Structure formats: structure tokens, C-alpha cells
Amino acid sequence: MLLSKSCVYGLRAALFLANQEEGKFVPIRHMSDKLEISFHFLTKILQQLTAEGILESFKGPNGGVRLVKKGNEIPLIEIVMAIDGPQLLTECALGLPGCGVQNPCPLHDKWAETRDSIRDMLENSTLTELVHKGKQENLRLTSESGFDILFND
Amino acid sequence: MLLSKSCVYGLRAALFLANQEEGKFVPIRHMSDKLEISFHFLTKILQQLTAEGILESFKGPNGGVRLVKKGNEIPLIEIVMAIDGPQLLTECALGLPGCGVQNPCPLHDKWAETRDSIRDMLENSTLTELVHKGKQENLRLTSESGFDILFND
DNA sequence: ATATTTTAAGACAAAAGAGTCTCAAAAACC
DNA sequence: GGTTTTTGAGACTCTTTTGTCTTAAAATAT
Ligand code: SF4
Ligand code: SF4
Secondary structure (H helix, E strand, O other), X not given: OOOOXXXXXXXXXXXXXXXXXXXXXXXXXXXXXXXXXXHHHHHXXXXXXXXXXXXXXEOOOOOEEEEOOOHHHOEHHHHHHHHHXXXXXXXXXXXXXXXXXXXXXXXXXXXXXHHHHHHHHHHOOXXXXXXXXXXXXXXXXXXXXXXXXXXXX | OOOOHHHHHHHHHHHHHHOOOOOOOEOHHHHHHHHOOXXXXXXXXXXXXXXXXXXXXXXXXXOEEEEOOOHHXXXXXXXXXXXXXXXXHHOOOOOOOOOOOOOOOOOHHXXXXXXXXXXXXXXXXXXXXXXXXXXXXXXXOOOHHHOOOOOOO
């Protein structure tokens, strides 16, 4: 898998938050219900995002979690870096240690292209952008079986 | 990681074989030594490739393993499919089950592009192609620490 | 103050991936 | 025939990822 499960869940939660009223704290429980992710697992993941300064949290009633920046200022790459780290963009297809431009393996050129296209995708898509696209096209964020349309609900 | 460890090892071994005299059986032990991969682990992986008809094996002295087809007829994708299966090209970035064109998630378009670029890379590079590139540019296939240059050795 | 709601932290368990080991089976050589 | 060399098959262990659970701490409300 390109992204870890944690990262995918983090992205889904971030998209969910970007679709909420700005500045409002959203309880993790609410998100875990809507997104069909284990509450405790999601909590752990969002704690990482909080630690990285992407989310702010607030305890107690009316508490929850919210985006620090506006959704249109957060490219997907920020979330991916916070959870999966930079390996995705530094690691190589053949998994050789110490790979680099100065001593590349035979796959380097093609892989570098591909990696760039992955980076482009993650850098040039913001949360808000995807949310808007989701609303316009009535897309879903949860599983097929869930019938729980995130956008426009 | 994009590819599993098994898949990476399988690819490295396949490149190694493509660089050997055509039709010669190469003992797995020899490869595991050269490529710095655990013999038993590599054996298990190559057994998969044999089961998939990508390799032929022969037991006993002078036995070993060899490519069924010529290296220039084997795109990387064949090895990847044999070991990691088709998930890489069917799975989605957000990991939603039942994803598809008819009911896509908001990331679909950009991810589909990226996935295509991965498929292109794997379909349009043959083993021989990479071996030639490796020879021309004196590239390596093993780790930095190993100093064990595969090509031209 | 006390009870309630929420995140924080971390122990714990289950599942998957990576790697090791043992023994069997086939082929060759003597 | 017996020994050696090799792959085949599968049990087993170790590690990482994924997921669950428990307890603490902060905030609120009554
Ligand atoms: S040289 Fe390029 S393709 Fe090879 S391991 Fe390094 S980054 Fe990956
Ligand atoms: S719709 Fe596209 S991006 Fe979304 S899960 Fe399916 S394949 Fe992936």
C-alpha cells in the first residue's frame, strides 16, 4: 500500500473536518461514528496530527478537535508527512539503502518520475479542494456498505 | 511502501537472472549471497515466481532457477503482479472498499493519474532494459555497504 | 464539590509481514 | 546404492502494523 492505514484514516478525518463549520471543535467520537473507524484508533491517529500542530484539541463538553489552519491552506502532503513521514518521497522502489542521485540503481529515473507524480498529487490538492469536488459531484467518503455520504449530509 | 519487501527482492533477483547467461540455471544460494538476501526467504519468493510460470527450476547439482522467457519480454509488472498481486493497481489512495469509477471518492481523479503513472513505469520497463541501463551507467543493485556491484562483475 | 464529557497516554492483543529453520524430494555424481 | 547438491513445502519465530482497552487529566455543568 502506498499509504498506511493510519494515514488513510487521518486523511479521511481531515477531509471530514474541512467540511465542518470553521473553528468548531468536533468530538472524535462523532467522526469515528461517521467515518466508521474505531474510536480509540482514530483518537491515537488524531493525537499525532495534534502533536504535529495540524489539529488543535480541546477537552471536556463541547470539546473535540479542529484544524489549526483553514482547509484551503492544507495540502494533503501535510497530513501524510505527519503520519507516514517522509519515507514515501525518499524511499526507493527497489528498497536499496543509501540510494541517491549520485549512486542510483537502474530503476532510478523511472521511479523518480513516478515519485514526483505522487508528490505533485499530494502537494497540489488541498483539503478544501477535495471537499468542494466531493460536494459538487456528490461523492462519498465512507465505504460502499455504509451508505453514509459525507458531503452534503 | 509501494512494493512489499518480498516483491523488491523478487525484482532484484529477476534483474540478476536477466543479467546471467540465457537458459543457464542459477542456484538460489548464489543469488542470495550476491544480493545479500536471506537464502530461505529468497527461496520462498522465487518459488512463487516459479509457481506463476515466470521462472523454471531444476533440482540437484547444476540446478537452480532461470527465466522462462527472455528478459526483454518480461516487464516489471509481471513480477510485481506475481508477488504483490493486483492490489497496487486496483486499490485506492483512501483505501475505501468498493471504490470505482461509478462511485468515486474525492481523490479519485488525481489518484487515478498517479496510479496510471505507476502502471506505466512497471509495464514499460523490461528486465533487460534495466540491466542494460545498469551496465551502461555502471549502476549497482545491492546495498551501499555491500560494495557488490551487480552489473559488469 | 461532584458528576459528566471529552482528549491524552500507554498497556495490551490480534493480524500481517518478514525472516528462519527443518525435513522431504529430485537430480547428479561416485 | 549412497552421498551430495539443489529446490519444495511448511512449521515456526520475530517484528511491525493495526486495533482494543483501561486509566488519567482537563474542561464543563449542576
Ligand atoms: S536509486 Fe532511485 S530507484 Fe534506486 S533505490 Fe535509490 S531512489 Fe530508488
Ligand atoms: S474512488 Fe478512486 S481514489 Fe477513491 S478509493 Fe476508489 S480508486 Fe481510490
